[in-house]
Amino acid sequence: MNHYKQLEAEAIEIIREAIAGSRKPVMMYSIGKDSSVMLHLARKAFYPAPPPFPLLHIDTTWKFQEMYAHRKKMAEESGMELIIHTNQEGKKAGINPFTHGSSYYTDVMKTQGLRQALDHHGFDVVFGGARRDEEKSRAKERIFSFRSAGHRWDPKLQRPELWNLYNTRMRPGETIRVFPLSNWTELDIWQYLHVEKIPIVPLYFAKQRPVVIRNGQLIMVDDNRIPIEPGEKPQMRMIRFRTLGCYPLTAAVESPATTMEEIIAETFNTVSSERQGRLIDSDQPGSMEKKKQEGYF
Amino acid sequence: MAELHAKNIVQYLEEQRQKETLRFITCGSVDDGKSTLIGRLLYESKCIFDDQLKALESESKRYGTQGEKIDFALLVDGLEAEREQGITIDVAYRFFATERRRYIVADTPGHEQYTRNMATGASTAQMAILLIDSRKGILPQTRRHHRIVTMMGIRHIVLAVNKMDLMGFEQSVFDRIEADYREFAKDANLKTLQAIPLAAVSGDNVLKRSENTPWYKGPTLFDHMDTVSVQEVATRGAFRMPVQWVSRPNLNYRGFCGRIAEGSVKTGDPVRVLPSGKTTTVKSIDFFEDQLPEAEAGASVTLTLNDEVDVSRGDLIVTTDHPPEVADQFQVKLLWLTEEPLVPGRSYWLKVHAKEVSATVMEIKYREDINTGSHLAAKVLNLNEIAVVTISTTHPVVFEPYTVNRTLGGFVLIDKLSCATVGAGMIDFALRRSTNIHWQSLEVGKTQRALLKNQTPRCIWFTGLSGSGKSTVANQLEKRLHAEGRHTYMLDGDNIRHGLNRDLGFTDADRVENLRRVAEVAKLMVDAGLIVIVSFISPFRAERRAARDLFAPEEFIEIHVNTPIAECEKRDVKGLYAKARKGELKNFTGIDSPYEVPENAELVIDTSKKSPEECALEVWRLIEGK
Numbered sequence: 001m002n003h004y005k006q007l008e009a010e011a012i013e014i015i016r017e018a019i020a021g022s023r024k025p026v027m028m029y030s031i032g033k034d035s036s037v038m039l040h041l042a043r044k045a046f047y048p049a050p051p052p053f054p055l056l057h058i059d060t061t062w063k064f065q066e067m068y069a070h071r072k073k074m075a076e077e078s079g080m081e082l083i084i085h086t087n088q089e090g091k092k093a094g095i096n097p098f099t100h101g102s103s104y105y106t107d108v109m110k111t112q113g114l115r116q117a118l119d120h121h122g123f124d125v126v127f128g129g130a131r132r133d134e135e136k137s138r139a140k141e142r143i144f145s146f147r148s149a150g151h152r153w154d155p156k157l158q159r160p161e162l163w164n165l166y167n168t169r170m171r172p173g174e175t176i177r178v179f180p181l182s183n184w185t186e187l188d189i190w191q192y193l194h195v196e197k198i199p200i201v202p203l204y205f206a207k208q209r210p211v212v213i214r215n216g217q218l219i220m221v222d223d224n225r226i227p228i229e230p231g232e233k234p235q236m237r238m239i240r241f242r243t244l245g246c247y248p249l250t251a252a253v254e255s256p257a258t259t260m261e262e263i264i265a266e267t268f269n270t271v272s273s274e275r276q277g278r279l280i281d282s283d284q285p286g287s288m289e290k291k292k293q294e295g296y297f
Numbered sequence: 298m299a300e301l302h303a304k305n306i307v308q309y310l311e312e313q314r315q316k317e318t319l320r321f322i323t324c325g326s327v328d329d330g331k332s333t334l335i336g337r338l339l340y341e342s343k344c345i346f347d348d349q350l351k352a353l354e355s356e357s358k359r360y361g362t363q364g365e366k367i368d369f370a371l372l373v374d375g376l377e378a379e380r381e382q383g384i385t386i387d388v389a390y391r392f393f394a395t396e397r398r399r400y401i402v403a404d405t406p407g408h409e410q411y412t413r414n415m416a417t418g419a420s421t422a423q424m425a426i427l428l429i430d431s432r433k434g435i436l437p438q439t440r441r442h443h444r445i446v447t448m449m450g451i452r453h454i455v456l457a458v459n460k461m462d463l464m465g466f467e468q469s470v471f472d473r474i475e476a477d478y479r480e481f482a483k484d485a486n487l488k489t490l491q492a493i494p495l496a497a498v499s500g501d502n503v504l505k506r507s508e509n510t511p512w513y514k515g516p517t518l519f520d521h522m523d524t525v526s527v528q529e530v531a532t533r534g535a536f537r538m539p540v541q542w543v544s545r546p547n548l549n550y551r552g553f554c555g556r557i558a559e560g561s562v563k564t565g566d567p568v569r570v571l572p573s574g575k576t577t578t579v580k581s582i583d584f585f586e587d588q589l590p591e592a593e594a595g596a597s598v599t600l601t602l603n604d605e606v607d608v609s610r611g612d613l614i615v616t617t618d619h620p621p622e623v624a625d626q627f628q629v630k631l632l633w634l635t636e637e638p639l640v641p642g643r644s645y646w647l648k649v650h651a652k653e654v655s656a657t658v659m660e661i662k663y664r665e666d667i668n669t670g671s672h673l674a675a676k677v678l679n680l681n682e683i684a685v686v687t688i689s690t691t692h693p694v695v696f697e698p699y700t701v702n703r704t705l706g707g708f709v710l711i712d713k714l715s716c717a718t719v720g721a722g723m724i725d726f727a728l729r730r731s732t733n734i735h736w737q738s739l740e741v742g743k744t745q746r747a748l749l750k751n752q753t754p755r756c757i758w759f760t761g762l763s764g765s766g767k768s769t770v771a772n773q774l775e776k777r778l779h780a781e782g783r784h785t786y787m788l789d790g791d792n793i794r795h796g797l798n799r800d801l802g803f804t805d806a807d808r809v810e811n812l813r814r815v816a817e818v819a820k821l822m823v824d825a826g827l828i829v830i831v832s833f834i835s836p837f838r839a840e841r842r843a844a845r846d847l848f849a850p851e852e853f854i855e856i857h858v859n860t861p862i863a864e865c866e867k868r869d870v871k872g873l874y875a876k877a878r879k880g881e882l883k884n885f886t887g888i889d890s891p892y893e894v895p896e897n898a899e900l901v902i903d904t905s906k907k908s909p910e911e912c913a914l915e916v917w918r919l920i921e922g923k
Binding site: 004009010012013020043044046048132140155159164167171182183191194195261264265268 | 586595709718
């Protein structure tokens, strides 16, 4: 069995086990490429039945416009229920990545927003598209990752995970985050998207787009909410994104890759790691580990 | 690796498709250079990106142990606590690829207190790299690592004799270590064993053949990993698929979803469903929008069957001619994963493939010393200890011995209260009925009954005036205990006076007899393993003492509900105080009959100061020791 088939079969096994052990499951849908792969696998896992759970998008209101367009299209095509949650208190307080800093903004709009949505709906099993090759603390996270009643992750209290046996027992208030793509790499994701012809947000393909250069990173001017600093001048560059998040916090890379084939070639030849464009990963030492402990994916 | 161009992508993808994945584990400690070796593997296979390398350079200066040089160990120590302390706590998984294969490395710590982590990493690995510090040779820890990985079913071993640079790349050093290990491992039934002289810190014999070891004719580490044949027998065996999920999107479709654990299946094949034993044939093998002519071990598929047979999650669909065994008693090897020790007789959840049942360890036959392999007597099993035990399940389980199939022979034990994964087991064989002597050898007593309920039986005796809130607090307490899965029973005036004691009135003699019977019933229930909550006024010390004397010292817990009489009288829920004041009720405690305040109550509560919930929480904390 070749390795795509193996990765696919493993992810499907994980998704089925999680569902068998859950009372009220949900799948996080971030609109990005990993989410797209995960959703595709979920459809395969239960076909011809539809996946027995809704999708959840934590909307910070700062996503790229093309992401919102893709979300709408995908929701219509999949026929699955899509729950969209925004931290209304954060929105009212006008929390944004420019004036409040990436760390505080992420905590309020993403982490708090996620916790609100999970508590409100009482979801006990939550699928996420994180991969172990993305970041050091993720390399040590279980496929079935337990969260205490406050959604907290304690890296020292993880359950041993042997063979393909996943313990889905929970005490009241506990929840499980399940990561079916744990053993996939960035290149696996691209190749699978290509082989399976899974539609993705056009931002992943290179195009002339307006950007400003900030701290050496290319930030796209996606709408007029981005404050242009003195001396900055939006300019058109041939850019694409390797990863998608909130537009003010997601840097683009200059690239001529306009097709899937070119992206795969570029990913293979690349010399920078994928999350380099994610500003929130390096805003403090060990920052992903800290965010995860607070309940971030 | 050569630069890839988009126009070559079809060929590239085809090559990727042909690649297989090799999962391996590295065993060794920080001192052996394990992290350095993994860092070196990632670096040599070009799996470290520029920004990671840059971050690594700055971290090497801050935390590193290599002076100005890059400390590859920092690449793999993921958690902040680990980086600060320079140790590895947990299992981390790393990914890299060569032109021939993809690799998933389980990186686990090597010390004895991390045996469970190593076993976890080994459980999904096909190969192990045992690291040896060439200055020290085979150590007790090498033997321990060897025992753990072979116990977990690994049959391909690389003996990485590291730090050869510090021994002047001396052939005799390497030869002696290899000979020592071969002698020690001769009974391990290994399929491949390759010893390689290495210097991970400088890369000697990792990717490139070292000029320092002209005497070594074997492969480099990468050559060996790329070519070693670790073909699993799984695809060649008889067909077995555990059913994970039954798909019923409409009345016309009934599909059985699972991942094939062994063998292969074709449309039309006769199959048997276990444990029921019903036979039928395969109608279709569905995978998403396709129907497959056949599928083999490792594939996740959905089967439809030609007859309406009953199949549920946890059942197995298997070949008709070589069905696996079904049993409810086993001899297994068990590794204990948690601080709280294993006690025979206690009931756990046992999860094997997609089946979850209640299980009890009947007897620890012997414990195995992980360093020497010798057999030791044991009554309990502690964290990181390994034993051969007999186990019984409440429902029959379809299985294969672990040495035949890891998926069908490996299981975990789950604590029913904490829900933690507490044990990892490997089935050796089923106990035949004739060997089921253990049922008789396991005495059923108070301890065994309590263990089955996962609790410490107790008598919680509430005493206090009428209207003090005894029953309200007792009720709250019972609800809380029940919600946590404790087995409880409440004895109070309502259920005792109307039945068991309906022949008794309110004379002094009858009141004494009443409480004597209550105490005796409570004792029987404690013997049955229950947490008994008694709620009676019980005004006299002598009666309460007599009750206490029926129990073991820690078993009896007296709770004095010390609500002031003025408050009790104000509440007067049943109108009894009013009647007593008017003289319509004689011998009423607190009015014309004394209440003897307890002198040694384990806890005093006052429901006029705290809510019943808070009082119940205090009692709960006392009995749970929290």
